[in-house]
Amino acid sequence: MVNLRDNFEKNRIIPKPRGKLPVILSAAIACILFCIGIFNWDCKEFFRYTVLNCLLFSLCGILKGICLFVEELFNHSSSRYHGNLIKMLNACFNWCHFLCIAMVIFSNLLETVDVFKAIVTCTCFLLYTALGLWNPTSAEVSEICEMKKMNVAHGLAWSFYVGYLGLVLPRLQESIEAYHKHKATVLKHRDTWKLHILIPLSCSVPDKLEETDNNIRFYENLPDTMIDRAGIRKRVFKHSIYSIYDEAMRVSHYHTVGKPMTGFSLNQKRKRVDSESFDNTRTIKYFL
Secondary structure (H helix, E strand, O other), X not given: OOOHHHHHHHOOOOOOOOOOHHHHHHHHHHHHHHHHHHHHOOHHHHHHHHHHHHHHHHHHHHHHXXXXXXXXXXXXXXXXXXXXXXXXXXXXXXXXXXXXXXXXXXXXXXXXXXXXXXHHHHHHHXXXXXXXXXXXXXXXXXXXXXXXXXXXXXXXXXXXXXXXXXXXXXXXXXXXXXXXXXXXXXXXXXXXXXXXXXXXXXXXXXXXXHHOOOXXXXXXXXXXXXXXXXXXXXXXXXXXXXXXXXXXXXXXXXXEEOOXXXXXXXXXXXXXOOHHHOOHHHHHHXXX
């Protein structure tokens, strides 16, 4: 059978994990600019400006951390951190900034006029931050969500496994064996004893698959899988067998179909207030 995942990846439908190209490119550009500065300006003056800018970047980071810390302290101290001051500080500050400032101070390369430059730069940075001009871009937010597994797709995938796949897959072979005792001509080969989950990119799975393809027809259900789950005794999980017909309308093989991902379909149908910012197709690609 054709592997759909391989086809999707071949056609670049499923997004690849983001790589380190921006980091590599930033480092390369920084090296080029550094070389230009070394060969075109006085080395001592160039290093002084380099140290000054490191100081400014660290100061801006600390000022932003102070603004964040005030918000966390007054509005979220109990609910998010249970009054733990250390956790609040770690959440708001990057301690490397303090280390950088300490190194700059000990370098003793700064002059009195640099204090005025620092004040102006920090003022402009805070204004940019207040106006949202330093907010992370959509690509950066997406990268953070993917790295931290914070997408809707990650939550759906985890829920789908814990609440369904992790329960039925260990019992699937037993269910097919019980069925095979009475219908030996169906699912004859063990390599067909697989559970197929329908996840179309359209986010919609029809109640009857025959409505979308005449070559797919419902054949029969496997014996019910009953599991005691979360206080519900003998919760029933059903799996259907479908016959697949070839071009001559002869049965070529049978497949077992499991519970589809209905969450995508529900999100597609539900009219959400923030529907413009919620992309079902992108979510299902991340899920795959």
